[in-house]
Amino acid sequence: MTRALRDRFLAARKLTIDLVKPLSDADATVQSMPDASPAKWHLAHVTWFLETFILRDHVPGYKAFDDDFAYLFNSYYEAEGARHARAARGLITRPSLTVVQTYRAHVEAALDAHWNNLPETALELVELGIQHEQQHQELLLTDILHLFAQNPTFPAYWPEPVMRAVPDQQTRTAQWLAGPTGVQSIGHAGSDFAFDCEGPRHEVFLKPFALSSRTVSNGDWMQFIDDNGYTEPRHWLSDGWAWVQRERVEAPLYWQKDRDGRWLSFGLDGLRAVDPSAPVTHISLYEADAYASWAGARLPTEAEWEVCAAPEDASAGNQLDAAGPVRPNADGADSLFGNVWQWTGSAYRPYPGFRAAAGAVGEYNGKFMSGQFVLRGGSCATPRGHVRASYRNFFYPHQRWQFTGLRLARDV
């Protein structure tokens, strides 16, 4: 079993390296906004996590690769002491990308050398380290996308040779699918890996409801825009309306019009025509909520979403398999998983009986449980195998640089 773990560990580490292959030292160093981190920082931070919580804590005599790295690459663990300010991560031009890759190799080699002597607790931390690395793989992609989007020359991360023709196919008609009701259970149970915030498993009471069979598409969204969706306050939450006006929001992030008034969107494969049949993405909770209100529907709660998703295959749909162009597409639309993270109407709060783990690792989730909303389902940038029905992602309601979208719900 530790062999399988080791294979998965090495595969995850390799995928990270594959993802940054198209990046120059400069690409990997710059931070485009406080919410985003440099690619180089992601590479080093996930490695610091392994070095600290496994090698330092469980391998007697291990000597840190570089004593400055704890200060530079700790993200938010208060228990681990002072650290570099988040908004200033992009000012660290040294160590270089090359040195960081050496750091990665050094820590991997050290883990390899001690693998057979790691105690059970440390192996659990390896599992956590894999999951952690996968989370940062998705963030790395979305942070690079945000960075490249600031460049007026719109460089493509992974150029594709030809501009993909927008498929002729119609967006498929949405169906309302009724979900299970009454007393239901949600949350993770069992011995497989899950983050602490996914449990404890507990009962909820659900009124009759239905979920849409597909996520909202770009074509749907263009109708919302054309029907003054962004200028009519009655669709919007009060905070959302203030945000739209303050930020002059008129369309999803990364959308722009060409000279002929056609919508283009910038993605990891460059600037391309918006595909009406693909799921809309890069929208905030405020936009998702306004759309649902305009459509006479609502967002699902996280419980509604989970009870529908529980019987489904979480590894289906459009998810990340390898380094290469990723974009939500119409193909995976039959799955509840993949393509875009789906905003729910549920605030990210602890489940009944939740208790954060002890120690620094216990800071992983619990302290973020205010002001954020839950998203479910994974996206085209989520490494396949990472997401589950019980998986709770969370962002602030104005954030939209992730692959965020929505699926409508309604009362029955």
Next chain:
Amino acid sequence: MTRALRDRFLAARKLTIDLVKPLSDADATVQSMPDASPAKWHLAHVTWFLETFILRDHVPGYKAFDDDFAYLFNSYYEAEGARHARAARGLITRPSLTVVQTYRAHVEAALDAHWNNLPETALELVELGIQHEQQHQELLLTDILHLFAQNPTFPAYWPEPVMRAVPDQQTRTAQWLAGPTGVQSIGHAGSDFAFDCEGPRHEVFLKPFALSSRTVSNGDWMQFIDDNGYTEPRHWLSDGWAWVQRERVEAPLYWQKDRDGRWLSFGLDGLRAVDPSAPVTHISLYEADAYASWAGARLPTEAEWEVCAAPEDASAGNQLDAAGPVRPNADGADSLFGNVWQWTGSAYRPYPGFRAAAGAVGEYNGKFMSGQFVLRGGSCATPRGHVRASYRNFFYPHQRWQFTGLRLARDV
């Protein structure tokens, strides 16, 4: 029945006028922060509400007292058109307090003249108008308190002749009281008045829990302070910790130390010694949550609070009976109601099946359902009779100029 309604209406209107008697024109005009409104604005706004939604909409031929007032005194009703910016309310020195009082009398007289011809819908709006006025009575008191607290001479709203001696009595020992569990119902039902956000009534599933028999006291809070509560990040939500550091928060709002290092707090009756046996107040959700974490407990959910409160007398405890000094005190501590609004751990979100009312009045609550937390129970500044077990108050997690406090809960 309309007679009783009319008596309650007149009593509510009179209480407002009584409340502003100690205020000068200047006191009633200045706005101390964007979150607060001038007393004069409150007086005029609740009157504009009556004039617009009853007289204009239901009394044919009614002519507005002043055509500018809709622009000046609309709070946030997008459907009612453009309005004066909220943060600039304090720049309106004219109309004067006297003119606003004339406006009040004018609208009351017009209502009186047409009372017997008001349709049922209009009488429902009178009821809403009373409830609305009561809400603004509490806001008026807390906004004046905030204003006076900015004055380095610390003027008392209602001076009391002698500095009240801090009672000798011990803070009573807190008990853990188990609440009902399993499938329970919460939310308003029936024909009595309630705000739209209090319904629909619906089932929830509750795990075993207990509420504390009393709110957290000032004495408790001083222990939290002395135990480095405000300087130890592990107790705090991440957003809360950022807030504490950014705002340099070290104690509840309005607390200060005298030269001998004793805690004083400023209230509507001036600057006085902190009474250890009285409930702590003017704390943010972040502080409430950090305290609970420090105490090894948690905040109750709004459902837990409501199922415990449902059998209790909502008009009991320390609530507002008349214009005069108000301060949380130890006497009302046996009641779930009164003294201080109790932060819950529940985000303010719609209940299952919630649908906002049509028209401008429908903007009353629904659009505020993001980013805020629910508080329950009413305070010493809530007009007695206004609050209910199902009543949902809501504020942003950093706000603390209301009479906010907390009651601990825990899993059983």
Next chain:
Amino acid sequence: MTRALRDRFLAARKLTIDLVKPLSDADATVQSMPDASPAKWHLAHVTWFLETFILRDHVPGYKAFDDDFAYLFNSYYEAEGARHARAARGLITRPSLTVVQTYRAHVEAALDAHWNNLPETALELVELGIQHEQQHQELLLTDILHLFAQNPTFPAYWPEPVMRAVPDQQTRTAQWLAGPTGVQSIGHAGSDFAFDCEGPRHEVFLKPFALSSRTVSNGDWMQFIDDNGYTEPRHWLSDGWAWVQRERVEAPLYWQKDRDGRWLSFGLDGLRAVDPSAPVTHISLYEADAYASWAGARLPTEAEWEVCAAPEDASAGNQLDAAGPVRPNADGADSLFGNVWQWTGSAYRPYPGFRAAAGAVGEYNGKFMSGQFVLRGGSCATPRGHVRASYRNFFYPHQRWQFTGLRLARDV
């Protein structure tokens, strides 16, 4: 001579009281922006100045009217200790306007009682106190104008019965008047009162130049607007262009268009049609400089202005004689003095040999000598008799709530 001083003192004190007669307690209390102060604050501050530097320092045994007032009404004298934050002056609703007027009377009576025993130094401070009060009279008027301009009902300070018809008369043609050149002297000399920054008198070397015979008029300014003056960057200083874009400036402060596209301007006498023949006012240094650049001219230096003004009658032109409507007008246009303060191209810096006075009074001017530009000539709101040829007023280049205008100059 002290008799004449006393008469002038009492006249100045009375004018202040006359100026505030139209103001309510609320009008006199609110602060519309950090740069402005409440009228009540002006009333109290000039009185605190007298109380502190004359009564406290020169009348043995004098007891302060209220010990809190030094904290509340000190403006910026670091040597006088801690003081209330400037931006929070408008939060002081108590003491009331009435109490402040009592304070004024109390200090005047105390001065009266001790007048004959005041040492020479104290009498010099009386003179300074008069000049100081006159400065604050102008500020009081411009601060009230700014406050009333924030009120969407546009109340007039001194209503005039009829909307003044815009006179038919043409703006008079501007002449270029050559000034004296070569080695010239500027700055105050002699025993009459002058502020410290007006001296020492010293030589400057002037190249041939000419001043315009009149200030730039509203009619001129409308041509600048119509010729894209506000949207063409090449006319503007770099800081000015950034300011125009950041603040979305499109016209002088207080200008707005009516429904028919005609320019109105708000003044102390309410909202009225812009008079093309009157001097333009409420413009920033940036606007003045851009206009001059557009017009192929430049701003005069303060030395050029002063050598031209030295032989002229400084008490001529449109200046403040009594409490009542003030507005720049075409009538006083022959005078270098009055109507509008004229921006010069000179930075406000010390003259050669300048040395600030000792003590708190020495903070009067010297410490403001960075970042500001000099204005000359006085305005319609300057008490007649206050201004001189050597008088140096100064504001930051973006400020325009004073009665600021410009007179063109050019090289010959």
Next chain:
Amino acid sequence: MTRALRDRFLAARKLTIDLVKPLSDADATVQSMPDASPAKWHLAHVTWFLETFILRDHVPGYKAFDDDFAYLFNSYYEAEGARHARAARGLITRPSLTVVQTYRAHVEAALDAHWNNLPETALELVELGIQHEQQHQELLLTDILHLFAQNPTFPAYWPEPVMRAVPDQQTRTAQWLAGPTGVQSIGHAGSDFAFDCEGPRHEVFLKPFALSSRTVSNGDWMQFIDDNGYTEPRHWLSDGWAWVQRERVEAPLYWQKDRDGRWLSFGLDGLRAVDPSAPVTHISLYEADAYASWAGARLPTEAEWEVCAAPEDASAGNQLDAAGPVRPNADGADSLFGNVWQWTGSAYRPYPGFRAAAGAVGEYNGKFMSGQFVLRGGSCATPRGHVRASYRNFFYPHQRWQFTGLRLARDV
């Protein structure tokens, strides 16, 4: 003569390349604050200047290297159209440093190919291009210094093998040297190159004054600190005092204390002990003015400085000769030139008769003439040969990331 010009041109271009040799692609891309620019941007911008104003405007048929570069690398020339926002220069990871170096080579080759056919106007622009490149060489060094100073590991640009021992030598005693008085001439005249703002040459009138024989040293500055220089408001300009408090300034930029309380300063050669005998640097105008006030002296005017400097050798002192460690030192202290730019008390305003050149190049200086102060003399980072007695450098009074210092003056 064009041969000599060409040699100087090639030497200047080569020095730029030598300066960036220690920089990685990431070092050259990141922007540490809006006032600073990435090294890569400097490299490209000076090249765009040559390409645009010489090749595009004077070489028929020249085709731009890359059409996007005008947008990316125009600094502030409004006449050249829209451009990338200054504060976002650091987000441009592509083109890479390598591509930018290719761009440089391409433009140099094109110039070479057409050199013999360039009209006289174009050759003047080559001279301007050299001077422009030299200005950006100094900015490049100070911008990199600022960037590296944000890195908690304090990387040295040019590491020196050993920590230089602080010399034993005493700071030499300062002498007061009287300058010429009465009517004097300043400003550039003649056919040598000078920036437009250095003329026209004109008369000024100077009162008797003296300049210090040396700049203020680090040792002097430590005395100022120890005598509460940064905490005593009476030394400071009002804007300066507000800046000190807002920014919590306690020492020159890049100074920090080691664990033993000794002052270190970070420079292009890393973190080293402060040398008391070297000139103080990285101070703002506010600090310079406060120091002078504390020392009972004042800043010189730019005219005073220039009449003293006119007979001196402008190429003397500690200036930049080659790529390598630069730091102000005690050795060059006899010269008026080099080591540190000396703040003067003169606002940066046009000389009498100044008129900006026509066209885009005319935006070079004139539009920056508000809000800034003049500095004179060049620094250790100014390419030798670049500075003159009439040379006017200018920065805002709070800026201090340049090699700024001061030399005292006083009235005689």
